[in-house]
Amino acid sequence: MSGGLKGLRMKLAERRIGGVLILGLAILALIVLFSLVGPLFVDAHNAHVGAMTPRRPPSFDHWLGSDSQGRDMLTLLVYGTPNTLKMGLIAGIIGVGLGLVFGLVGGSLGGAIDTVIRVVADALLTVPAIAILVIIAGNLDRMSTNIMALVVASLSWMFTTRTIRAQVLSVRERAYIEVARANGESEWEILFREIMPNLMPFAVASFVGTVGSAILAVISLEALGLGALEETTLGNTIYWSQQSAAILRGYWWWWGPPIVVIALIFLGLFLTSVGFDRFANPRLANRA
Amino acid sequence: MSRELATYVLRRFAQLLLIVFIAVSVNFLIPRLLPGDPVETAIARLQAGGGQQSVDVQAVAKVYREKYGLDQPLGAQYLNYWRDLFHLELGVSFANFPEKVSTKLANALPWSVGLLSLATLIAFSAGSLLGALLAWPGAGHAIRAIVPALMVLASIPFYLLAIIIIYVFAVVLKVLPPAGGFDTTRIARLDLGTVLDVVKHAVLPLCAIVLGNVGFWALGMRSQMVSVLGEDYITFAEAKGLGPWRIFFRYGMRNAMLSQVTALALAMGAVLSGAVLVEVVFNYPGLGTLLYVAIRGQDYFVIQGVVLLLIVTLAILLFIIDLLYPLLDPRIRR
């Protein structure tokens, strides 16, 4: 692909790196910044039960108020965000990793292995993930954010596998692969030098999508009370607010801020994926 | 129906059966693969939780052990499992012993089906139309401003959207009821009052699902439409002097719908999951709430029953969508 910095400048000039992509990445960067820098500004003890007067609305000392057990909301948010992000990232990386492997193996080797991979992936795709996740999560004795990430990761690979497999199959048929073979490249060389670079944009796009759906799955599980209840995460915070009927009692500062952060995370991921599509596929770049 | 079409239908039906088979087996296997004796764990949890009601724990345990046939080899258990399934024998509810799981499912199902199908119908149709209009060059700039708003809407998981909606409409504005499927103090009769009551309670959950989904459908349709509008047959249609609405619907939307329907199929799983969660937020008496209550009460068989039903429902929905496909795309009918 185009070399480094010079390629980057060219792409900027062609408006392939559009406002959408930059906005999406900016939002995500903001959130990551918040998670990294936040702990410097708040005291971790405030996230414990009884740290302050319960059910206080936002005020000058406590910007986001407190929940019904006296935990400072801002602190919860600061510590909850990175945990949620972490789960999404772990699940995303594992999911895409598995997806890449299965997709490559299925697409390049073909035959029985490919059929098995394809059938399993399709079958799992048509199952409502939450159903399986509920069963698994409901049967585990201990739950932690890492375990949650793994559980979610186990059902996050299918879409990537489908995409990568389809790409491998299509690239394999292209003329330049024939040329490479005619030039004496071995199958391995072809795989690494010709096919893989073409998969990069798809891998990145799948990664963004997988992280998004992983975070969604994690939050959904936490909403049902199947999360790692001792740990501070965004989903758990919303769950606890549900348990205390915070909606009906009007404690909007409890469930509101986590929702805002979650919405921002998804918005950032969504914009990044749309913007990245335009980056990877220049034909889309000049459209409205 | 041509032979090719019949083959297609049969193949899809076989796929449906295969998927159900795999899903049911997974449903069977997972709890048995995880460590611990499920019955003992369940009883232990029950006792630790101080018990639910004055239930004769031993009697329940005995029923379960017989049911499970836990001393029997895995293969025999598997066969028993299938046999029970065919008799629609899904076990009994732990928490509401001896109410059968199948009864509970039958009670909850209509609520969920009604809500979900109506919501999806509205969201898909309105979303697709909106998306197509957004792609249409003649549609004016005021409409284009909606796109960012749609993006934001599409980003919020609808479970969370539901929370916001409840807050705004039920707590702040107090216009609509915040929870439930119907007024529990009413005596349910088949009359206008009851119907209106049900409708009133369904409005917010419906809105939550529709708003949560519409953005996704609209944006998807928009990008499909943009592709379709670049095709030669649109240019030729214009060259024929056809009116803009004819071109929009018959030449544009009609072709873009094909990919939309595929997207619907792929997204069905997510739509179903989201709807389940929305029900939980609203305490709506459908499968979602049933699942939630069962999880809290560790009512194991109910959980399994709901999950199974969800899987089967999804598989059937996908099958129906697959059947729809040849109707839409004549190229597939061959």
Next chain:
Amino acid sequence: MSEGEANGAGAPILVVEDLRVAYDTLAGPAMAVDGVSFSLKAGERLGLIGESGSGKTTMAMALLRLIRAPGRIVKGRVLLDGRDILTMSVGELREARLRDIALVPQGAMSSLNPVMLLEEQIADGILAHAPRTPRAELARRIEALLRGVGLDPSVARKYPHQLSGGMKQRAVMAIATSMRPRVIVADEPTSALDVVVQRQVMQTLGRLQGGLGAAVVLIGHDMGLIAQFADVVGVMYAGKLVELAPVEEIIAAPRHPYTRLLIDSLPSIAAKKRLIGIPGLPPRLVDLPPGCSFAARCPYAFARCRTETPSLQSTGGNRSAACHLYPEAQALPPLGAASGEARP
């Protein structure tokens, strides 16, 4: 010479005046059509020939006002029977399309709606202009149209993917002639077809046109094909019309160097000779050098060619060419005796 000249000599049916179409690119506007003018009488056949990028398809689209962003019509008039297509109201434009001026598009393969029956697509056009046509009449017309292009009427109830390439091309021609237009614009109607089918399609086009007495603007890059069909040939290069002349005269004695090289590059079946091409590449339309756009590749180029853009001027009779050699020269000097300018 030309078949079916309904009104004979008289007012031209299509007059194009100084048409300019630009494409807005990141590097500035590219003039795809740069000041083209010509006129056509009823029943006359004009063949526009040019390489890829010469602006011929843009021309075709502009005649029906089908140019879409990032292209735009900058200037000019397209007078169809006296009415300017470029300034008509949208309603009038829709009526004029298909009824008065029809397009036979390039790539009939993709010009038919894949999810509509053929008869519906034909009916669409007719009903858009004559909405109260009764069903029986509609069916009758569709059948007649299909027979007219040599297709079996049963094709009407088929979908496009069930037809072969040649059949699709003819179906598209049937649609284009369904309202008996006065002008037919055929944009490379045979590009994707094999030679045998090409001939059939061109014959069908000729027959249809003759029956209607319509004028035809045939656009292509195959000199042989165009020469066999057209009465008048226009040569396009880099968006400009560089030569315009009746077909026999242009083949026998081309006036513009580009035309000459084009004809010379045609392989001959009669005599075996070396294949000659035209050295160099067509210029980028965004960054046109000053002077004649062909100067860089022209064996006759001299100093004036690189500074001053030649305009289309008469070279005797009803011929014209845009070249600085005229009006001094009577004809092109033989190649090899060129003015010593080096070829790039």
